[in-house]
Amino acid sequence: FSIPPVPVTGFIPEPASADELQLVQKLFFLGKDAPRAAVFCGVEPTDGAELVCARAAEVLAGLVKEPVCLMDANFWAPTLHVRYDIGDAFRQPAGVSKIGDEQGQPGALANLWVLPANALKDCGPGFSPDQIRDRVARLRKRFRFLLICAPALGTASEGFLLGQMADGVVLTLLAQSTRRAAALKVRADLETY
Numbered sequence: 001f002s003i004p005p006v007p008v009t010g011f012i013p014e015p016a017s018a019d020e021l022q023l024v025q026k027l028f029f030l031g032k033d034a035p036r037a038a039v040f041c042g043v044e045p046t047d048g049a050e051l052v053c054a055r056a057a058e059v060l061a062g063l064v065k066e067p068v069c070l071m072d073a074n075f076w077a078p079t080l081h082v083r084y085d086i087g088d089a090f091r092q093p094a095g096v097s098k099i100g101d102e103q104g105q106p107g108a109l110a111n112l113w114v115l116p117a118n119a120l121k122d123c124g125p126g127f128s129p130d131q132i133r134d135r136v137a138r139l140r141k142r143f144r145f146l147l148i149c150a151p152a153l154g155t156a157s158e159g160f161l162l163g164q165m166a167d168g169v170v171l172t173l174l175a176q177s178t179r180r181a182a183a184l185k186v187r188a189d190l191e192t193y
Contacts, residue, residue: 005069005113005139008084013058013109023052024059027170028145035167037140039073041150041159042172044179049172050079053149056170061112066144071115073132073162074151078117086116113143129161136165154185 016024028034040053057070072080080086120135139146148166150159163169171187 005071005115005119005143006084006086008109008112008114011084011109011112013055013062016055016059016062020055020059023170024056024063027056027168028060036144037136037146037148037166038168038170039148039150039159039162039166040170040172041162042152042174043154044174045077045152045155047152047172047174049152049170050074050083050149052170052172053147054080054083057112057145057147058109060145060147061109064144065111067111067113067142068145068147069113069115069139069143071120071136071139071146071148072117073120073148073158075117075120075158076151076156080114080149081116081118084114086114115139132161133165136162 027038028036038056040049040056042049054070057068061068070080072078120132136146136148146166148162150156150162153159153171159169
Protein backbone atom coordinates (compact mmCIF):
# COMPACT_ATOMS: atom_id res chain seq x y z
CA PHE A 1 0.00 0.00 0.00
CA SER A 2 1.24 3.45 -0.74
CA ILE A 3 -0.84 4.50 2.26
CA PRO A 4 -1.18 1.80 4.94
CA PRO A 5 -4.09 1.25 7.33
CA VAL A 6 -4.06 3.59 10.31
CA PRO A 7 -4.34 2.33 13.90
CA VAL A 8 -7.29 3.77 15.75
CA THR A 9 -5.71 5.45 18.75
CA GLY A 10 -7.58 7.51 21.28
CA PHE A 11 -11.02 6.37 20.08
CA ILE A 12 -13.05 4.93 22.92
CA PRO A 13 -16.18 3.18 21.63
CA GLU A 14 -19.46 3.09 23.44
CA PRO A 15 -20.27 -0.19 25.18
CA ALA A 16 -21.67 -2.88 22.89
CA SER A 17 -25.40 -3.48 22.88
CA ALA A 18 -26.82 -7.00 23.15
CA ASP A 19 -27.75 -6.89 19.44
CA GLU A 20 -24.22 -5.83 18.43
CA LEU A 21 -22.65 -8.59 20.53
CA GLN A 22 -25.03 -11.14 19.05
CA LEU A 23 -24.24 -10.00 15.48
CA VAL A 24 -20.47 -10.24 16.01
CA GLN A 25 -20.70 -13.59 17.78
CA LYS A 26 -22.88 -15.09 15.05
CA LEU A 27 -20.64 -13.75 12.29
CA PHE A 28 -17.13 -14.40 13.57
CA PHE A 29 -17.30 -17.09 16.26
CA LEU A 30 -19.23 -19.97 14.67
CA GLY A 31 -16.57 -22.64 14.72
CA LYS A 32 -13.46 -23.31 12.69
CA ASP A 33 -15.00 -22.12 9.42
CA ALA A 34 -16.19 -18.78 10.79
CA PRO A 35 -15.64 -15.86 8.39
CA ARG A 36 -12.53 -13.73 8.68
CA ALA A 37 -13.61 -11.18 6.07
CA ALA A 38 -17.11 -9.74 5.65
CA VAL A 39 -18.60 -7.03 3.46
CA PHE A 40 -21.26 -4.78 4.98
CA CYS A 41 -23.59 -2.94 2.63
CA GLY A 42 -27.11 -1.66 2.46
CA VAL A 43 -29.74 -1.95 -0.21
CA GLU A 44 -30.07 1.84 -0.31
CA PRO A 45 -27.56 4.52 0.76
CA THR A 46 -29.61 5.42 3.86
CA ASP A 47 -29.68 1.88 5.30
CA GLY A 48 -26.92 2.54 7.84
CA ALA A 49 -24.37 -0.03 6.68
CA GLU A 50 -21.48 2.28 7.61
CA LEU A 51 -22.51 2.44 11.26
CA VAL A 52 -23.28 -1.28 11.48
CA CYS A 53 -19.88 -2.10 9.95
CA ALA A 54 -18.00 0.31 12.21
CA ARG A 55 -19.76 -0.91 15.34
CA ALA A 56 -19.16 -4.55 14.39
CA ALA A 57 -15.44 -3.81 13.96
CA GLU A 58 -15.28 -1.97 17.29
CA VAL A 59 -17.10 -4.77 19.14
CA LEU A 60 -14.96 -7.45 17.47
CA ALA A 61 -11.74 -5.57 18.31
CA GLY A 62 -12.90 -5.39 21.91
CA LEU A 63 -13.41 -9.16 22.04
CA VAL A 64 -10.19 -10.37 20.40
CA LYS A 65 -6.49 -9.60 20.70
CA GLU A 66 -5.74 -10.15 16.99
CA PRO A 67 -5.64 -7.16 14.62
CA VAL A 68 -8.93 -6.08 13.03
CA CYS A 69 -9.02 -3.92 9.89
CA LEU A 70 -11.99 -1.79 8.90
CA MET A 71 -11.81 -0.91 5.19
CA ASP A 72 -13.91 1.93 3.78
CA ALA A 73 -14.68 0.83 0.22
CA ASN A 74 -17.63 3.17 -0.17
CA PHE A 75 -15.91 5.42 -2.70
CA TRP A 76 -19.21 7.17 -3.51
CA ALA A 77 -19.74 8.45 0.05
CA PRO A 78 -16.86 7.58 2.41
CA THR A 79 -17.56 8.26 6.09
CA LEU A 80 -15.29 6.15 8.28
CA HIS A 81 -12.45 8.71 8.22
CA VAL A 82 -14.84 11.14 9.92
CA ARG A 83 -15.89 8.68 12.65
CA TYR A 84 -12.27 8.06 13.61
CA ASP A 85 -11.05 11.61 12.97
CA ILE A 86 -8.60 10.57 10.26
CA GLY A 87 -7.79 13.51 8.01
CA ASP A 88 -6.53 13.58 4.45
CA ALA A 89 -2.93 13.38 5.67
CA PHE A 90 -3.56 10.21 7.67
CA ARG A 91 -0.29 9.01 9.09
CA GLN A 92 0.61 6.40 11.60
CA PRO A 93 1.17 7.83 15.07
CA ALA A 94 4.79 8.36 16.09
CA GLY A 95 6.42 5.18 17.31
CA VAL A 96 4.09 2.82 15.42
CA SER A 97 6.04 0.83 12.87
CA LYS A 98 3.95 -2.34 12.62
CA ILE A 99 0.84 -4.04 13.88
CA GLY A 100 1.08 -4.57 17.61
CA ASP A 101 3.27 -1.52 18.29
CA GLU A 102 0.43 0.95 18.80
CA GLN A 103 -0.22 2.34 22.25
CA GLY A 104 -3.60 3.72 23.21
CA GLN A 105 -5.27 5.20 26.21
CA PRO A 106 -7.16 2.90 28.59
CA GLY A 107 -10.42 1.74 26.99
CA ALA A 108 -9.17 2.51 23.49
CA LEU A 109 -9.03 -0.18 20.83
CA ALA A 110 -5.34 -0.81 20.22
CA ASN A 111 -5.99 -3.62 17.71
CA LEU A 112 -8.42 -1.76 15.41
CA TRP A 113 -7.03 -0.36 12.17
CA VAL A 114 -8.84 1.69 9.52
CA LEU A 115 -8.12 1.92 5.82
CA PRO A 116 -9.92 5.10 4.68
CA ALA A 117 -11.35 5.29 1.16
CA ASN A 118 -8.76 7.97 0.29
CA ALA A 119 -6.01 5.37 0.70
CA LEU A 120 -7.64 3.46 -2.14
CA LYS A 121 -8.21 6.45 -4.40
CA ASP A 122 -6.59 4.69 -7.35
CA CYS A 123 -9.38 2.10 -6.94
CA GLY A 124 -12.26 4.62 -6.92
CA PRO A 125 -15.77 4.07 -8.31
CA GLY A 126 -15.67 1.63 -11.18
CA PHE A 127 -12.34 0.28 -9.89
CA SER A 128 -10.40 -2.44 -11.64
CA PRO A 129 -11.26 -5.79 -10.04
CA ASP A 130 -7.59 -6.82 -10.13
CA GLN A 131 -6.51 -3.72 -8.19
CA ILE A 132 -8.98 -4.19 -5.38
CA ARG A 133 -8.54 -7.99 -5.33
CA ASP A 134 -4.81 -7.47 -4.73
CA ARG A 135 -5.45 -5.02 -1.89
CA VAL A 136 -8.04 -7.24 -0.23
CA ALA A 137 -5.69 -10.25 -0.48
CA ARG A 138 -2.89 -8.27 1.19
CA LEU A 139 -5.20 -7.06 3.96
CA ARG A 140 -6.42 -10.61 4.60
CA LYS A 141 -2.80 -11.75 5.06
CA ARG A 142 -1.96 -8.87 7.39
CA PHE A 143 -5.08 -8.83 9.59
CA ARG A 144 -6.93 -11.62 11.37
CA PHE A 145 -10.28 -9.97 10.59
CA LEU A 146 -11.28 -7.67 7.73
CA LEU A 147 -14.59 -5.79 7.72
CA ILE A 148 -15.34 -3.96 4.48
CA CYS A 149 -17.84 -1.12 4.27
CA ALA A 150 -19.22 -1.12 0.70
CA PRO A 151 -21.66 1.17 -1.12
CA ALA A 152 -25.35 0.33 -1.25
CA LEU A 153 -26.03 -2.53 -3.65
CA GLY A 154 -29.15 -0.87 -5.02
CA THR A 155 -27.08 2.03 -6.40
CA ALA A 156 -23.54 0.68 -6.99
CA SER A 157 -22.16 -2.69 -8.04
CA GLU A 158 -18.83 -2.64 -6.14
CA GLY A 159 -20.33 -4.53 -3.22
CA PHE A 160 -21.06 -7.56 -5.39
CA LEU A 161 -17.41 -7.81 -6.45
CA LEU A 162 -16.16 -7.22 -2.91
CA GLY A 163 -18.55 -9.90 -1.68
CA GLN A 164 -16.79 -12.42 -3.94
CA MET A 165 -13.49 -11.56 -2.26
CA ALA A 166 -14.85 -11.94 1.27
CA ASP A 167 -16.23 -14.86 3.24
CA GLY A 168 -19.71 -13.33 3.40
CA VAL A 169 -21.92 -10.29 2.97
CA VAL A 170 -23.99 -8.57 5.64
CA LEU A 171 -26.93 -6.78 4.05
CA THR A 172 -28.41 -3.99 6.17
CA LEU A 173 -32.00 -2.83 5.88
CA LEU A 174 -33.63 0.17 7.52
CA ALA A 175 -36.92 -0.75 9.15
CA GLN A 176 -39.97 0.85 7.52
CA SER A 177 -37.73 2.58 4.97
CA THR A 178 -35.96 0.06 2.75
CA ARG A 179 -38.21 -0.84 -0.14
CA ARG A 180 -39.17 -4.51 -0.10
CA ALA A 181 -38.89 -4.92 -3.89
CA ALA A 182 -35.38 -3.40 -3.87
CA ALA A 183 -34.29 -5.67 -1.01
CA LEU A 184 -35.59 -8.78 -2.77
CA LYS A 185 -33.83 -7.81 -6.01
CA VAL A 186 -30.52 -7.21 -4.21
CA ARG A 187 -30.85 -10.51 -2.37
CA ALA A 188 -31.46 -12.35 -5.65
CA ASP A 189 -28.49 -10.58 -7.22
CA LEU A 190 -26.27 -11.56 -4.27
CA GLU A 191 -27.28 -15.19 -4.65
CA THR A 192 -26.45 -14.99 -8.36
CA TYR A 193 -22.99 -13.57 -7.66
